[in-house]
Amino acid sequence: MSDVLAADSATIGEPAVNISIFGVFVLITLVITFRASRNNKSAADYYAAGRNISGQQNGLAIAGDYLSAASFLGIAGAIAVYGYDGFLYSIGFLVAWLVALLLVAELMRNTARFTMADVLAFRMRQRPVRMAAAISTLAVSLFYLLAQMAGAGGLVTLLLGVSGEAAQAVVVTVVGALMIFYVLVGGMRGTTYVQIIKASLLIVGAFVMTVWVLGKYGFNLSSLIGGAQDLAVEGRDVAAPGAQYGATGTSKLDFVSLGLALVLGTAGLPHVLMRFYTVPTAKDARRSVVWAIWLIGIFYLFSLIIGYGAGALVGPERILAAPGAVNAAAPLLAFELGGTVLLGIIAGVAFATILAVVAGLTITASASFAHDVYASVIKKGQVTGNGEVRVARITAVVIGAVSIGLGILALQAGINIAFLVALAFAVAASANLPTILYTLFWRNFTTQGALWSIYGGLIACVTLIIFSPVVSGAPVNPVTGVSPSLIQDVDFSWFPLNNPGLVSIPLSFFLGWLGSKLSKERPDELKSAELEVRAFTGIGAEKAVAH
Template sequence: MPETLLAADETVGEPAVNIAIFGVFVLITLVITFRASHNNKTAADYYAAGRNISGTQNGLAIAGDYLSAASFLGIAGAIALYGYDGFLYSIGFLVAWLVALLLVAELLRNTARFTMADVLAFRMRQRPVRMAAALSTLAVCLFYLVAQMSGAGGLVTLLLGIEGEAAQALVVVLVGALMIIYVLVGGMRGTTYVQIIKASLLIAGALVMTLWVLTEVGFNLSTLLGDAAGNAGEGVDVLAPGAQYGATSTSQLDFVSLGLALVLGTAGLPHVLMRFYTVPTAKDARRSVVWAIWLIGIFYLFSLIIGYGAGALVGPNEIANAPGAVNSAAPLLAFELGGTVLLGIIAGVAFATILAVVAGLTITASASFAHDVYASVIKKGDVPPNGEVRVARITAVVIGAIAIGLGILALQAGLNIAFLVALAFAVAASANLPTILYTLFWKRFTTQGALWSIYGGLIACVGLILFSPVVSGAPDALFPDVDFSWFPLKNPGIVSIPLSFFLGWLGTVLSKETPDSDKYAELEVRSLTGIGAEKAVPH
C-alpha cells in the first residue's frame, strides 16, 4: 500500500496551481457564456437555444449534463471503497438511457415546446397540471443541485486546504454565484456550449487517467483487481457483491430500490428531458440519445478502472480520511499518478463538470417556474414581451440561493454525492415518469389521475426520504444527533414508484372527467410524427 498521502486536515498538491487551473476553466466558460448571450432574444432562444443544436452537439451536451460530479467523484469513490457494489451505480445510470431512448426522447421532443409540463398538460386541464409538474421539477432539480454543490465544496476543500465550516460554506456560495451568472447571462445556448466543452474535457481526462492506471499495472486487469482487493478494508471483498448492500436483508432491499430509481429515473429527469427541445428534428433527438449512450457508456468503463485504481494505488483508508472522504478518490488518484499538474487538471475538469451541471439544472428549474407557473397559471398566457425570460432569471437567483443553503448542509454531513443524485432519480421516477408514460400511451388518462400520480409520487418519495436514515438517526445522516427515522431504506424508490403508477391509475378510474379523445389523437399524431411541434401549446 502506498504511503499515506494526507491527513484529514491537509491539502493535496499546490493550492496556487489548483487555483490557477480553476481560474482558466472559469474564465474560458464565462467568455463562451457572454458570447452566447448575444443571441438570447426570445424565450425559445433562452430556453431551447433557438432549437438549432445538432444531434451530435446535443448528444455531447446531454453527456455533459448527465456526467455530473456524482459520476466522476462519487462513483469512483464508491468503486474504490466497495468495488462491485459501487460499479452498480454506473450500470444503473447507463441502462436508464435505454428507457429514455425507447420511451420518451423522440416523443417528448415532438410534443413539448419548452418544458415537461407542456407534454403533461397537453390534453389535461392546464393550470393544475402545470403547477404540479413545476413543483416536481423544482424538487428534482433541488435534490440534484444539493449533490453538485456538496461535490464542489468537497473538491475545493481538498485542493485548497480550506479548513472550518465557514470557509467551506463560502466555497459553496462562490460556486452558486458562478452558476447563477452562467444561467442569467448565457441561457440554454451558453449552457449547451459549456456542457459540450466540459463533456469533451471530462472524457479526455478520464481516458488519460485510465491509460495511466493501466500502465502502472502493465495493462493487466487481474493485477489491478488483485491490488485493489489486497488494499481493501478488513472484511470487505471489492470483487464480489455485497460489500455495501449485502450485509442485511434491509440493505439488499435498499439495493433493489436504488436500482429501480436509477433505471427509471433518467426518463423523468426534467433537465435531461429539456435538452431534447433544443434540436430541430425528431431524427436529431434520436441521434443525440445514441451519441449520449456511447459517450456515457465509455466514460463509465473508464470509471471502473479509475475506481479500482484508486483502491489499489491510493488505498481506501487514505480516501476515507481525506477532506471530501469518498468523493476524493479520483483527485487523490490523479495526485498519486501525475503529481500536482495532473491533479490540478483533473480537479479543474471536475470543477467544470459541476459548474456545467448546476447551470443546466438551474435553467431547467427557472424555466419551469417562469413558463409553467408564471406564464401559464398566473398570467394565463397574457405575458408581456420578455416578461417570461425576466421571471426565469429572477427564479434562477432564488433557486441558486436555496441550493447553496442545502449544499452547505450536505457538505458538512459528508454524504456521497452519487448517493444524493440517486435520491433525485427516485423523485424523478416517482413524480414524473408514471405521469409521462400514462399521458403518452393511455387514452383514458385524466387530469385527476395526473395530479394523483405527480403529487402522490412526490409526497411519498420526499416524505420517506425525510423519515429515512439519510436525514436522521445515522452517523452519516444530515442531522446525526437526532433520530426521527422510521422508514428503514435509504432510497424510497421501491415504494414510491409503484405507488405513483397505482395512484395515476386509481385517480383516473375514479375520475368523473371524460377524456378528450380529440386531444389525445392530436397528441398521438404530434408525438409520433412531429407535426405541429413548433406550435405553442394552448393555454
C-alpha cells in the first residue's frame, strides 16, 4: 500500500503542505455552510435561498457555479495540449450566456417557482410533464456530476500524491461524501455564499497565475505561444486550428456539434435555471447574468494564458503522464511557478469551486425529484414543505453515491473534464431547451409535444453517447498509449461523433413541433395567456411566491 500512496515530489510538491492548505479551505467553507443553515426554515429557503440574493451576489454565485472543474482544469489542459482548439471550449461556454440572458433568465425568474418543471407544467397536464422534466434534470445533473467528481478526484489525487486505481477510488469516495454533506446541511443559501467566495478566490488566483506566466515571457503573448510550441507534441501547431478538430470531415462535424451543445446547452442547464429563482426581481435576474458574463469572460481570458503557460513551462508530456492527465495542467503550472505553496493554494481554490458546483447540482437534482415527482406526482400536492425537503435530502445521498461510482470510472479512464461537461450541455440542449422555448413562446405547444421533445431529445442524446467513441472504441492515443473511451478493450460504437448535439438538438425541436401538431389536445388559452403575461411582465409572480 505504501507504493500506492507514494508521492511523486517532482510533480506535486509536499503532500503535507498541500493537504494543510486544502484543509483550511474545507474548514472555512464548512463554517459558512453551518452558519447559512440556521436560516433554512422552509422549502423556499432550502431550494431558493429565500429569494433574497441580490443580482450582483447571484452573478458571482453563477460564476462560482459555472467556473468549475471544466473551466479551470479541463479548458486549461485542453489549451496546454491542443492549443487553439482547446480555447474553443471557452468561446462556446461564454457565448452561451447571451442565449440565457436574452431568452431565458428574466422569463424563468418571472414564473417565480422552484424547478424547471414548474414552468413546463404550468399550462400542461401536470403529472406526465413533471415526470419527464424530472428525469431530464436527473440525467443532465448526473452527466455534470460525473465531470465534477472526476475533476475533484484528479485534483486531490495530484494534491496528495496518490497513485493506483484503488487509492484514486478511495479519494473520489471521500470527496463525494464531503460534497453530499455540504448539500444536506447548507441548502441553496449555504451553497450560494460558498460560491460567491470561491468565485472571487478563483478569479484572483487565475489573475495571479496569468500575470506570473506573462512576466516570465516579458508580457509578450507571442513569446509565450512560441514557448508552448517548443514543447508541443511533435507535428502539432498549437497556434493554429486543427490539432483536435478539423483534420477530417468527421472531426469538423464534431466541432459543429460541440459548438451547438455549448451555445444552446447553458440555457437548459437545470442548476443554472434554478439560480434565477434566488433573486427577488426580474431586474436582478438580468443583472446577475450581466455580472456573470463579465466575470466568466475575464476568467476565460486568464485561462488562455494559463493553458499556454502550462504548455510552455510544463509541457504536454508531463501533463498527460500526471494523475488526471490533461486535467492536471493548471495545478502542475502552479507548482512550476510558485512551488508547493502556490500549488496548494490553486488546487485548494479549484477544489473549493468544485464543491460549490456539485452542491448546486445535487440540490437541483434532489429538488426536482422531491418537488416534481414525490410532492406533485406521488403525493399529488398533499405533503408539507418539511416533508418535501426531507425527501430531497435522501435523494441527494442517492445521487451522490451514483455520481461517485461514475466519477471513479471517468477518472481512471483519464477523460477530459471539459469534454464530459460538453456532453451534459448536449443533454440539456436536446431535452430541456426546445421544451422551454416552445412553452414560453408558442401558445399551441401541447403536453404531447412537451413529452415528445423531452423524451425524444433525451433518449436520442443518451443513446448516441452510449454508442459513440466516448464510451467505447476510440483509437489509442499515441501520446498516452491508452484509449480515451470510458470503457476500455471493447468496441460497440457505431455513431462517429463524440458529441451528439448536431443530431439530437434539431430532432428534439422537430419532435416538439410534430407532437403538438398531431395532438388532439386543445391548448388552454387562459393558462397560455397567464404564463405569457407573467413571463414577460412579472405580474402574478409574487403571488406564486407566496403560494
